[in-house]
Amino acid sequence: MSEKTLTKADIVEEIYEKTSRNRSEVKNQVEEMLAIIKQAIKEDYSLLISGFGKFEAYDKKARKGRNPQTEDAITLPSRTVCVFRLSRKFRAEINPQQ
């Protein structure tokens, strides 16, 4: 495992050690889980992982903006954004002194 960053490969390795599957099967399982997670965020607008947090999506309306360099007025299109809200339990685990 790298010193500073945890990657998908590290997580695959951790799951691999707990199951009887080979690494490529575990990799595919993780990819399928990520596909379901993304689909849930897109279609349900919400994915709640208790003890971890909640991924939420919300729609933003189109708005008028300006190119800061040229000062040209432009219309920023409507879009859907995703945010992560931290669970209180997880927050308390990271800040044990409080």
Next chain:
Amino acid sequence: MNKSQLIKTLAERLSISIEEATVIVSTFFDSIKEALKAGKRVEIRGFGSFKIKEYQGYTGRNPSSGELVEVKPKKLPFFRVGKGLKEYINQ
């Protein structure tokens, strides 16, 4: 969707047991938690990345009573949405 629905859907799509799907989902989120607790960064390609942001303590005020309150330094994980997820939810 919640965690148990995620586990159930994963088990159905992969034709595996609920127990096996639970190991996959729980290990995934537990590894992210442990890495963040250890101060590491987490990067899941196509989904997003997490990192801990450290906030300094400050003296604030209770907005309704005007009372001074000491806000302690804190660490909060910050999630940055990945390009793949951003594009997918806007499709």
